Amino acid sequence: MIDQAVFKQFQEAIRHLGEMARPEKLTDAERLSRAKAVMRLKTDRALAMDLEACVNCGYCSEACHFYQGTQDPQYTPTRKLDLLRRVHLRESSAFAPIHRLFTRDITVDDLQEWQALVYDTCTECGRCSMVCPMGINIARGVNVMREALSEAGLAPLELMAVAQEQAGRGTVFGVGPAELEKTVQALRAQGITIPLDEPKADVMLVTTVIDVLLFQDALAATGRILNHLGLSWTLRSAGFEAANFGLLSGNESLQKAASKRLIDEALAIGARTVILPECGHAYPALRWEGRLDNGDPLPFEVLAVSEFVGREIQCGRLQIKPGKAGQKFTYHDACKLARHGGVIDEPRVAIRALGVDFRETAPTAELNWCCGGGAGTFLINRAEPLRHAAWEIKREQIEATGADTVVVSCASCRLNFMEAAEIDQWPTRIASLVELVAEQLPSNPTH
Template sequence: MINQDVFHGFLQAIHHLPEMAQPDALTDAERLGRAKAVMRAKTDRGLALDLEACVNCGYCSEACHFYQSTQDAKYSPSRKLDLLRRVHARETSAFAPLKRLFLPDITLDDLKEWQELVYDACTECGRCSMICPMGVNTARGVNVMREALFEAGLAPLELTAVAQEQAGRGTVFGVGPDELRQTVDLLRSQGITIPLDEPQADLMLVTTVIDVLLFQDALAATARILNHLGVRWTLRSAGFEAANFGLLSGSESLQKAASQRLIDEALAIGAKTVILPECGHAYPALRWEARLANGQPLPFEVLAASEFVGREITAGRLRLQPPEDPSRKITYHDACKLARHGGVVDEPRAALKALGMDLRETTPTAEQNWCCGGGAGVFLINRAEGLRHQAWEIKREQIDATGADTVVVSCGSCRLNVMAGAEADAWPTTIESVVEMVARQLPD
């Protein structure tokens, strides 16, 4: 069960994040120069094709939860790339000398205006790209814009504060190795075996600040599943934090540093598999974007917790008891970074079907499922609260239409945003996680 006092304490801590940030002391010219330098450097052939391919058809707006919930044209996904498109046209396109004659340069005021568009009003969910007839990868362009704004010292103070903390102190929201050990000790006192800092293991489990502080039941459930399977596994106190605020804020160097901590620990113990917690953005950060120092692919497999559990169930290695209430109606919310970006669609459903309950799909579902509105760090941006809640209402209506009494999630950020939305709306639907539901039906 979630401790509501801890949950509200976490929400209160978010409100104080801007006070912790240490903004860069830059001149206006330096900010603009840094941002444009990032845009130029990141505009490779693929991104240039995306920027030039857009035909302004507007289909992407139909797929965007921020546009659909507000009907405000400024939130159209294609518009979010306009500054990047202008810099490319003027400076890196084939017709740049001609374009500079009539296309105005971007300004610092433009950058400040776009901060809301690429941070507050975009979860990089990728739904717009799936509907785009030209296949434009808007999420990638938005990520480049975040990198440009971060280098210009214009990232939201909330994300800047946590990114600076993770880079400087190696903690997130004050959670480091000591806090992890305290949580491990607490779970051990409940009779759950949790190996910590084992020198060798086939499987390394990583967790996140959200699970250490709030969703300790999810960490306990994952441990129980691993113990039931009899695998040789461990947590490592020197590299356990899956949340990557370099990725969320737009700092490539901080993103790589956060991933490297996990990579170093996995290599040190000879892990064949790294299991990520129920954390959406941790998945692309480590599985798709992380590399060894020499640029080679990682020598171990990276799996999301729901992906791992689904595989084990499908392979017949993990069997579950029948449910106490087989008539219970459940639906599944696909985390954007897992389903749309990562293709993790079938595995969570295999786990949920094995529960033996009444699983009801949303419409649309799987890769086309609506985003909850809080991903990519948006949940931490205080000024985005109203906009985020409007986007959440689309998700709420989608869940309500299934008639389910429980929504199951596989991402801690989604879970936080759904919980906040449920509290604001007095929404009665139960919120569960995949690993917790599976662990509850493990054979004795």
């Protein structure tokens, strides 16, 4: 059960988040120089080809929920890469001397304008790339733009504030080891075994500030499933936070440091598997970007909890009671899990095992529409109307299925759904995948 009062407090805290940011005092020349340095550094061969390959066909606009929700041409996906493109054409393309005659150099005003474009109107969902005839990876270019803006001190204040907190105190929204310990004690008081700081374990479970503050039932559910499977597992207070505000804000050194905390803890306990909570961006942050200090791949498996649960059901190790007959469920694929990570079949295996009337959205899976709140956009106050315009597409898609419940496996999506449902008085139930599965464990509802 979500405590609505806590959700309200959380929303109120987000409204004041930007006030905690400490923007760096830089001159315009310094901002420009820093942003351009990152653009140059990050424009490798693949990105250079992407920047030169666009044929302005406009297909990507059809795929982007921000463009579709507003019909505003400034939100055309390929336009979000214009500054990168201009710097590349003028400085490093084969015809740079000619481009310098016709292509205007970028300015700090451009950087300010693009801040809203690449943070507020791009969730890095990757849907545009699915339809681009040239295969252009716009989400990656947008991520490079975020890195350039972050380096220039121009990340949105809300993301800057949380990134500074995570880089400095190591907490997110004030949640550190002491708050985790309190949550663990509260769950233990409910009779759920939650190992904390075990020196050795096969499985390291990672959680997130959102679960600690709002969705403790999701953490409890994961614990109950791991206990039911008889696994040796633990949370680690020195490395439990899946949320990576380095990735979201564009601060690469923080992104690596936040992942390193998790990696170091997993190595210290000899974990063979790290299970990530219901958190979309945690998946690319650790699974795709995570590396050992020497650059080698991680020596353990990284799984999203929805992926883990689906696999366990598929191979027969986890059996649940089908107890939800007659209920009509649909599933929202989090972009970072499905489109970027290929986690498509496993959540569906789990939902079908619930015995429900499962209805796919159209389109679905890797072409499913983004909810509009990912990649930190949920935290940017001024982006609320844009998020809502994007959400309308998602809402129509879900309503067309006739489902009474939409299942999610990402806390950010869940928050965005909850916010939009509150605004629209939307009656559809929003449910966590892992919580639904834990409810159907065959025995001992709490152990």
